[in-house]
Amino acid sequence: xxxxxxxxxxxxxxxxxxxxxxxxxxxxxxxxxxxxxxxxxxxxxxxxxxxxxxxxxxxxxxxxxxxxxxxxxxxxxxxxxxxxxxxxxxxxxxxxxxxxxxxxxxxxxxxxxx
Amino acid sequence: xxxxxxxxxxxxxxxxxxxxxxxxxxxxxxxxxxxxxxxxxxxxxxxxxxxxxxxxxxxxxxxxxxxxxxxxxxxxxxxxxxxxxxxxxxxxxxxxxxxxxxxxxxxxxxxx
Numbered sequence: 231x232x233x234x235x236x237x238x239x240x241x242x243x244x245x246x247x248x249x250x251x252x253x254x255x256x257x258x259x260x261x262x263x264x265x266x267x268x269x270x271x272x273x274x275x276x277x278x279x280x281x282x283x284x285x286x287x288x289x290x291x292x293x294x295x296x297x298x299x300x301x302x303x304x305x306x307x308x309x310x311x312x313x314x315x316x317x318x319x320x321x322x323x324x325x326x327x328x329x330x331x332x333x334x335x336x337x338x339x340x341x342x343x344x
Numbered sequence: 345x346x347x348x349x350x351x352x353x354x355x356x357x358x359x360x361x362x363x364x365x366x367x368x369x370x371x372x373x374x375x376x377x378x379x380x381x382x383x384x385x386x387x388x389x390x391x392x393x394x395x396x397x398x399x400x401x402x403x404x405x406x407x408x409x410x411x412x413x414x415x416x417x418x419x420x421x422x423x424x425x426x427x428x429x430x431x432x433x434x435x436x437x438x439x440x441x442x443x444x445x446x447x448x449x450x451x452x453x454x455x456x
Contacts, residue, residue, distance in 0.1 A: 270448065271448065320388075329375040329376060329437035329439060329440070332390050334390075335387030338387055
């Protein structure tokens with residue numbers, strides 16, 4: 231069992247380009263999340279999905295979009311990347327969306343926008 | 345203002361020594377508090393979870409405490425090892441809300 235996988239591991243991207251970060255989980259978790267982690271700021275929620283077919287906005291959703299076509303996959307898209315989106319991106323999943331459910335994190339994608 | 349404050353921001357300790365990390369929170373109504381360990385270049389991994397009625401929880405050499413009245417938690421690392429070098433993140437959940445409040449982490453470096 232792989233848990234949560236993310237791709238790519240790292241990427242350097244020119245400003246204005248479109249980029250999709252991939253996230254796949256094999257735990258059949260209902261809820262999935264995307265966070266960004268920046269030095270001195272900690273983890274911040276970008277978007278989330280409580281179940282397949284639904285998505286919601288987190289704390290910092292601007293410039294990002296997500297889709298949840300099935301249970302396993304939760305891609306994050308930057309339509310037109312800007313340098314302020316340089317960050318480490320973590321995907322996470324939990325069995326359900328309740329506050330008692332532990333979130334399991336992927337290994338992260340390090341994105342640099344020039 | 346961040347709802348979860350951690351201290352110290354960073355510390356260096358000698359291998360074999362103990363250390364204690366602090367977490368103060370304002371999240372309300374409180375549901376649970378977790379400590380996560382994040383190794384460099386990796387995603388966070390859950391160490392402990394405590395609900396309102398629990399005031400201590402251990403996971404090997406890691407012991408977490410919770411005082412829900414004063415809204416404080418601590419993570420104690422006993423007999424530190426080089427592999428304990430990591431960021432330790434305090435995460436608090438509110439009742440009826442699946443959003444997590446993250447602290448900025450305590451960066452621990454264990455030196456031989």
